[in-house]
Amino acid sequence: MTMTSRNHLKLSLLSMLAIGPGLLLNSALGPIQHLIQKEFGIENTMTFSPTIMGMVTLALFIPCGPILKHRIGIRTSYLISMVVFVFGSLLAALSMDMYWMTISRFLQGMATGVMLMIMIPTLVLSFPIDKRNLALAVLLLGFFGSTVLGMFLGNVAMIYSHWRWIFYVAGTLACIGAILCRFFLKIETSHLKNEQPSQPSSLILNFCLLIVDSIKEVKRPLLELKWIKHPKPLLGMSMAVTSNIILMLSLFAIQGMLKEIHHVLPEQTLFIYVCMFVGVVISSILCTILYDILGPGLLGFLGSITILTVIVQWMFIAQGMPSSFILILMNITLLTSGVGITIGSGLMGAALGGPLPDLVKRMTVVQFFRFMLNTLSTIVIGWYTTQFSVTGLSKDPSMESSLTYHNILIAALIVNIILSCLSFGLHLTGKGHKLAHKPHLNHETANKNAARS
Structure with a gap:
């Protein structure tokens, strides 16, 4: 499929608006969960049920995306999903x-x-073969960038002790996506027997029933492990998971060190996330340029x-080694770049x-x-960071905190060693298919080109 650059921009924007708000909320709920628990008058705990509910539900409904795309088309799936998301945000x-x-x-x-496994394949396959590496830049900027924006x-x-506006922001983004979808995506033939009801509650109920009905018609299992039993998918998925663990451990340690040891104000820590977004941009550029040259293993x-x-x-x-806040921010940029690349x-x-x-x-199974x-x-990390502490080793609280964060960084270091082994293992399996390359010409086209020359 060939598309103009304007159409690529439209589809990229729709993909970000379909998936980005959900990823934004998943990462935003971590910092504000204490505010929500306090307002609702419940016990303060790291296993915050709405956070876990959103993440688990996202994973469980990933296999339903390709089914609904086949059943009712991309445009209808997009519109219904965005209405459901907006209603949930409100x-x-x-x-x-x-x-x-x-x-x-x-x-x-x-x-x-x-929407995850509807928009990602659609976005990647919409690019012409010789420019398909640009899709990787869009995916990193849009999805990893949305996670950083949520943080x-x-x-x-958390600084200003108001949290409800975040859900309004996410809902507004999804609403914009639903509006733009009506102009950017072509109308597709729907297999629905009846028109979609106008009431939001009826629409959501119909959407849930449609998913259940579609799953019942599927003869094969929604997830088959045979698709990831080969080394490349298994190693690639493991790289993505371990990278996420490293980022969570490292961020917890450095945020705690800045607040408790270096006494940096909460407002100043916002610069961390600005630098993280710069790191996302750097990683997207490097992945786009170097993926086909180095291959996923060596790049990781x-x-x-x-x-x-x-x-x-x-x-x-x-x-206790002296360091400047500027140096730490530079390291944050490097860390995010490395995580984005892996x-x-x-x-x-x-x-x-x-x-x-x-x-x-x-990719459905992998995701x-x-x-x-x-x-x-x-x-696990939520429990680890609240339960694991070094006590009785020093009467100085700052020294005790230093030992605690040092041990958390050791855990991140161990996971990073595992990540290095996974990346090297993926490199040993070969580069695999390229993202961008010139398509092979058939004999008829080759003859025509020869005749013209």
């Missing part, structure tokens, strides 16, 4: 207890999960080496790590397990 913004908040997060996760907005909300290995240099520096800082190369290596006709099936494992790691 419900969350107006929630007065945990019950309604959990329901709202279910709706948001469902809508985002459905930024969550910390802004270089990203892991970048992460290693940052973690080692922070381990010395945690032990995530991008890992996922794209998994996507292209097998026969291309099976790309959607393979399902990736999000489920990310959810599990979030729970």
